[in-house]
Amino acid sequence: MNRTTNSSKLTQAYGAQRIQQRDLHRRNCPDELTLLEIDTLEAVASHEVIYHLAAILPVHEPGTPGRRPHYPPWVHVLHKALTGVLGSHSKAARAMAHPAYWRSIRHHAAAHHAPKAQRKPPQRWHHNYAQQLLDDHANELLNAFRPLARRLSTELGCLAQTAPVSHTNPARGQYVVGDGTVVAAPVRKATADRWAEDGGRRVHAGIEVQNGESDSEFRYGIKFAMLATRPNAIRNNRVILDVDAVPAGKGYGGEARIATDMIDRVVADPDVRCDGLCYDGAFRGKHIDHAMKHGLTVLSPIHDGTRKPTTLARLDCACGEVHDLWTQDGRICERQILDTGDTHLQPCPTAKIYSRRNADGNHRWYIEFATPTCGTVQRERIDTTDDDRKRGYNRAEHLRQHVKTEDGDSVYDRCYGWREDSESLNNTLDRTLYGGRMIAYSAVRQLTVMLGFALGRNAIAAYLHRRRHPDERAA
Ligand SMILES: [Zn+2]
Numbered sequence: 001m002n003r004t005t006n007s008s009k010l011t012q013a014y015g016a017q018r019i020q021q022r023d024l025h026r027r028n029c030p031d032e033l034t035l036l037e038i039d040t041l042e043a044v045a046s047h048e049v050i051y052h053l054a055a056i057l058p059v060h061e062p063g064t065p066g067r068r069p070h071y072p073p074w075v076h077v078l079h080k081a082l083t084g085v086l087g088s089h090s091k092a093a094r095a096m097a098h099p100a101y102w103r104s105i106r107h108h109a110a111a112h113h114a115p116k117a118q119r120k121p122p123q124r125w126h127h128n129y130a131q132q133l134l135d136d137h138a139n140e141l142l143n144a145f146r147p148l149a150r151r152l153s154t155e156l157g158c159l160a161q162t163a164p165v166s167h168t169n170p171a172r173g174q175y176v177v178g179d180g181t182v183v184a185a186p187v188r189k190a191t192a193d194r195w196a197e198d199g200g201r202r203v204h205a206g207i208e209v210q211n212g213e214s215d216s217e218f219r220y221g222i223k224f225a226m227l228a229t230r231p232n233a234i235r236n237n238r239v240i241l242d243v244d245a246v247p248a249g250k251g252y253g254g255e256a257r258i259a260t261d262m263i264d265r266v267v268a269d270p271d272v273r274c275d276g277l278c279y280d281g282a283f284r285g286k287h288i289d290h291a292m293k294h295g296l297t298v299l300s301p302i303h304d305g306t307r308k309p310t311t312l313a314r315l316d317c318a319c320g321e322v323h324d325l326w327t328q329d330g331r332i333c334e335r336q337i338l339d340t341g342d343t344h345l346q347p348c349p350t351a352k353i354y355s356r357r358n359a360d361g362n363h364r365w366y367i368e369f370a371t372p373t374c375g376t377v378q379r380e381r382i383d384t385t386d387d388d389r390k391r392g393y394n395r396a397e398h399l400r401q402h403v404k405t406e407d408g409d410s411v412y413d414r415c416y417g418w419r420e421d422s423e424s425l426n427n428t429l430d431r432t433l434y435g436g437r438m439i440a441y442s443a444v445r446q447l448t449v450m451l452g453f454a455l456g457r458n459a460i461a462a463y464l465h466r467r468r469h470p471d472e473r474a475a
Pocket residue numbers: 317318319320321323371373374375376
């Protein structure tokens with residue numbers, strides 16, 4: 001049998017195509033490799049944020065009441081982060097209980113000058129015992145996590161102070177993307193209801209609306225919002241900047257408010273600079289206006305109200321005419337009366353969008369455009385002014401910095417796609433959690449699961465970044 005027949009037989013064999021495909025399209029990019037469990041463990045154990053967070057947890061004082069804990073707090077913070085990657089508390093506990101893994105973990109902890117843990121690996125019940133400690137300090141842990149996540153993002157080249165500002169060609173890493181997601185409840189609603197009737201375990205969950213691009217679906221679960229950034233499309237190269245629970249029953253307004261708080265925290269950090277935000281339809285005029293006043297460019301789809309022709313202003317022009325300005329589809333248009341007597345809204349060509357900073361630090365946004373009938377360049381505010389508020393005009397809802405265009409070359413066309421990354425993050429969350437469901441019952445423990453997820457994903461991003469840039473390791 002010669003080589004040719006051999007290989008043609010191979011291609012006929014079931015699945016052979018796929019095997020060959022691997023060789024034909026072999027990727028040399030190490031970032032495309034799926035992480036092994038040992039890598040995940042190394043990533044989490046070498047993540048300094050774990051040890052920083054653990055340092056805020058109280059240590060048992062000798063001579064005070066209560067039992068001396070078996071392990072220092074970092075062991076359990078690490079367990080939480082590992083749970084966030086492996087998807088279940090018991091799986092993370094099993095990994096940590098493996099003698100070889102535990103040796104590696106202790107080695108990393110020592111490198112971070114963390115308190116020494118005993119040679120004998122912790123068992124599941126040690127972590128169970130410590131869950132209460134993490135629950136009691138969930139908010140402090142989250143508060144400590146946020147600035148550390150922002151610092152990590154700068155290490156990955158995001159939210160850089162020194163990056164050039166470009167309103168026309170923004171860098172992906174200078175933008176943040178946010179989204180809300182509903183994680184399925186740990187049990188079905190019928191089960192949770194039965195338990196409640198029997199006076200058994202209480203499940204924190206509700207009927208929440210998950211808003212997609214075009215439609216909404218109702219899900220029995222718990223709603224969270226996340227904010228993230230990434231410098232490029234390299235796999236896993238993403239930092240979760242913030243995560244929080246969206247209080248139940250407040251619907252969409254609740255999510256945008258939580259997200260607005262997250263943006264405020266990023267903006268308030270003097271060590272980072274954020275230039276823009278991609279958010280889905282949950283962001284309305286008042287949220288957009290809020291972010292714009294912080295100097296951000298906001299890319300968010302328009303609503304029916306934005307689409308509808310609305311009168312904007314009558315403009316006394318240098319050309320001697322009075323122009324009738326309207327908004328439609330988020331753009332400024334000039335209303336023209338045709339020979340037939342019909343009216344027509346002609347979109348005004350845009351020259352530039354820019355902002356000016358007030359003494360109080362807030363930004364005013366302007367659009368420079370030409371009125372089509374005379375070609376004169378005009379200027380108009382885009383963010384909502386005090387005057388607008390007095391007359392109840394939601395300017396930021398009607399007039400957008402950037403909108404979708406037919407030629408596909410606007411900032412919106414080129415950059416709104418970054419928002420999809422939040423979908424992929426939500427998918428990762430769903431895929432990670434055991435059974436695709438939340439792995440905790442109480443609200444506070446659910447929040448620690450989400451914190452663990454953010455910690456774990458960030459640890460992996462940091463680990464892969466170091467692997468790609470070994471020279472920066474000392475820094
Ligand atoms: Zn004119």
